[in-house]
Amino acid sequence: xxxxxxxxxxxxxxxxxxxxxxxxxxxxxxxxxxxxxxxxxxxxxxxxxxxxxxxxxxxxxxxxxxxxxxxxxxxxxxxxxxxxxxxxxxxxxxxxxxxxxxxxxxxxxxxxxxxxxxxxxxxxxxxxxxxxxxxxxxxxxxxxxxxxxxxxxxxxxxxxxxxxxxxxxxxxxxxxxxxxxxxxxxxxxxxxxxxxxxxxxxxxxxxxxxxxxxxxxxxxxxxxxxxxxxxxxxxxxxxxxxxxxxxxxxxxxxxxxxxxxxxxxxxxxxxxxxxxxxxxxxxxxxxxxxxxxxxxxxxxxxxxxxx
Amino acid sequence: xxxxxxxxxxxxxxxxxxxxxxxxxxxxxxxxxxxxxxxxxxxxxxxxxxxxxxxxxxxxxxxxxxxxxxxxxxxxxxxxxxxxxxxxxxxxxxxxxxxxxxxxxxxxxxxxxxxxxxxxxxxxxxxxxxxxxxxxxxxxxxxxxxxxxxxxxxxxxxxxxxxxxxxxxxxxxxxxxxxxxxxxxxxxxxxxxxxxxxxxxxxxxxxxxxxxxxxxxxxxxxxxxxxxxxxxxxxxxxxxxxxxxxxxxxxxxxxxxx
Numbered sequence: 001x002x003x004x005x006x007x008x009x010x011x012x013x014x015x016x017x018x019x020x021x022x023x024x025x026x027x028x029x030x031x032x033x034x035x036x037x038x039x040x041x042x043x044x045x046x047x048x049x050x051x052x053x054x055x056x057x058x059x060x061x062x063x064x065x066x067x068x069x070x071x072x073x074x075x076x077x078x079x080x081x082x083x084x085x086x087x088x089x090x091x092x093x094x095x096x097x098x099x100x101x102x103x104x105x106x107x108x109x110x111x112x113x114x115x116x117x118x119x120x121x122x123x124x125x126x127x128x129x130x131x132x133x134x135x136x137x138x139x140x141x142x143x144x145x146x147x148x149x150x151x152x153x154x155x156x157x158x159x160x161x162x163x164x165x166x167x168x169x170x171x172x173x174x175x176x177x178x179x180x181x182x183x184x185x186x187x188x189x190x191x192x193x194x195x196x197x198x199x200x201x202x203x204x205x206x207x208x209x210x211x212x213x214x215x216x217x218x219x220x221x222x223x224x225x226x227x228x229x230x231x232x233x234x235x236x237x238x239x240x241x242x243x244x245x246x247x248x249x250x251x252x253x254x255x256x257x258x259x260x261x262x263x264x265x266x267x268x269x270x271x272x273x274x275x276x277x278x279x280x281x282x283x284x285x286x287x288x289x290x291x292x293x294x295x296x297x298x299x300x301x302x303x304x305x306x307x
Numbered sequence: 308x309x310x311x312x313x314x315x316x317x318x319x320x321x322x323x324x325x326x327x328x329x330x331x332x333x334x335x336x337x338x339x340x341x342x343x344x345x346x347x348x349x350x351x352x353x354x355x356x357x358x359x360x361x362x363x364x365x366x367x368x369x370x371x372x373x374x375x376x377x378x379x380x381x382x383x384x385x386x387x388x389x390x391x392x393x394x395x396x397x398x399x400x401x402x403x404x405x406x407x408x409x410x411x412x413x414x415x416x417x418x419x420x421x422x423x424x425x426x427x428x429x430x431x432x433x434x435x436x437x438x439x440x441x442x443x444x445x446x447x448x449x450x451x452x453x454x455x456x457x458x459x460x461x462x463x464x465x466x467x468x469x470x471x472x473x474x475x476x477x478x479x480x481x482x483x484x485x486x487x488x489x490x491x492x493x494x495x496x497x498x499x500x501x502x503x504x505x506x507x508x509x510x511x512x513x514x515x516x517x518x519x520x521x522x523x524x525x526x527x528x529x530x531x532x533x534x535x536x537x538x539x540x541x542x543x544x545x546x547x548x549x550x551x552x553x554x555x556x557x558x559x560x561x562x563x564x565x
């Protein structure tokens with residue numbers, strides 16, 4: 001298990017002439033977790049499907065465990081665990097039957113009964129797929145993705161319809177996979193999920209990489225140049241602007257969320273807090289050092305991650 | 308409640324399962340799914356059984372004696388058409404909608420094995436139908452001694468291939484709701500005007516000429532002849548073969564996996 005798990009260079013996929021993925025690069029080292037983060041329609045699912053061998057690409061180089069997935073060679077697929085978006089099962093199949101079928105495809109599967117128990121599916125093990133809740137369908141899809149003891153797991157929006165408890169379960173599972181040396185490529189539009197799970201985050205929008213790095217490096221970049229705080233929306237900023245040192249600006253990027261840019265020093269901090277005091281408002285969530293991934297994303301794309 | 312996974316739980320040990328086990332699991336699962344879905348059982352077993360019993364016992368329609376032998380050919384043709392065409396097309400349409408083909412395509416199963424598994428499930432259901440319908444016919448007084456059972460089996464096989472290819476072509480290309488509507492309408496039309504229930508000889512001339520070229524006409528006429536001890540015509544065998552090859556060929560190029 002040496003060499004990268006996934007390598008993508010200049011990937012292009014077009015739908016009816018429109019580029020859904022437009023020159024995308026990815027690197028997932030063996031045994032690590034990579035999160036593809038972006039809004040709906042950013043090209044995340046398309047990229048993952050190309051890596052899984054389920055979709056053709058129009059241009060670019062893709063290597064998955066050192067193999068080109070384009071022909072979806074049987075030998076490669078046997079090493080992958082795939083959780084397609086929305087799962088995938090016969091409408092009338094019972095949970096236990098479906099997991100049993102996918103387990104039968106693998107040489108050394110995990111115990112399906114153990115997975116059913118662990119993923120909280122015991123109460124619906126005999127329920128037909130079409131009568132499961134979306135969350136239950138998603139947990140079955142997750143079980144199907146890991147039952148074959150793969151080297152590399154693709155999880156497309158693994159927590160999209162789960163309650164907080166289900167989400168923690170998935171997170172714990174991803175940590176367990178990583179701890180045992182399984183590489184994971186997951187897509188998400190949840191910043192917290194990417195920040196919590198991933199060694200490496202790739203932010204995509206309109207089929208392109210707009211930023212990438214570790215969660216820390218993404219949120220730290222340019223941090224000493226800004227100060228953020230929350231307060232009542234629509235406050236008059238002219239007074240504050242005049243109290244700030246030369247070169248500093250203050251704006252309200254979204255309602256109630258204020259951003260001071262420039263060289264942030266104690267004098268700036270003092271100007272902000274005393275201005276707030278004079279206005280009779282309490283500055284909330286005031287921070288200098290870190291931006292959230294949400295801020296990074298908003299700055300890079302001008303779009304909210306969750307619309 | 309969140310579980311903690313012990314080290315080594317997920318240590319990779321990938322590999323493909325034995326092909327025989329994969330195939331057997333899929334065939335057995337698809338057979339069970341077909342035999343426990345109410346609408347499909349109505350189509351594949353209940354209606355053919357009701358027709359067999361009803362037409363054999365009630366003398367409303369004049370039929371050559373022994374009545375049960377004449378009816379059995381009709382009912383076997385209907386059973387094959389119901390399973391291989393209508394039921395197969397509808398389940399394929401909804402299986403695609405629910406993404407099961409993509410799900411299976413993403414496992415270690417070779418694609419040809421997925422197709423083989425589907426065909427195996429369909430063939431198993433046809434075998435169950437044969438056993439049930441022949442068993443009930445025996446109870447109603449059918450004596451297989453007079454028929455050419457070799458021809459019957461060959462015709463059932465060819466009919467399954469012809470209708471199966473057409474069913475896959477329909478179920479594999481259209482939207483699930485459209486498949487449901489078309490597959491049922493075609494079943495209904497072929498039952499009454501396609502040479503299944505009403506013999507080709509009783510149809511008006513131009514229609515009869517068309518029906519001879521349909522898999523329904525060729526299969527039903529061939530089965531009725533074979534059960535009475537005759538042999539199907541070369542034309543009937545060729546019609547079934549042609550449908551299997553042509554529909555199968557088009558399906559191979561056009562069927563979408565999702």
